[in-house]
Amino acid sequence: MWTTLLILLVAWAVLAIVGFVFEGLLWLAIAGIVLFIATLVLGLIQSRNGRRAS
Structure with a gap:
């Protein structure tokens, strides 16, 4: 997921x-x-939600 996010940010x-x-x-x-x-x-929102679920 972070790879896709990074590619979008660069684009x-x-x-x-x-x-x-x-x-x-x-x-x-x-x-x-x-x-x-x-x-x-x-x-950032998705990463925070992922931490809570773990």
Whole structure:
């Protein structure tokens, strides 16, 4: 699960960087940042729930 989460975080970070590099793709940077934060939060929530169940 952490491998998938890490791959998604890297993908969203790359999208955000590309969005900032090309001015016309600012929307892509914003989407990348939002998805990065959402993936990080969901990953943390799932890891905390997994610890309680064990």
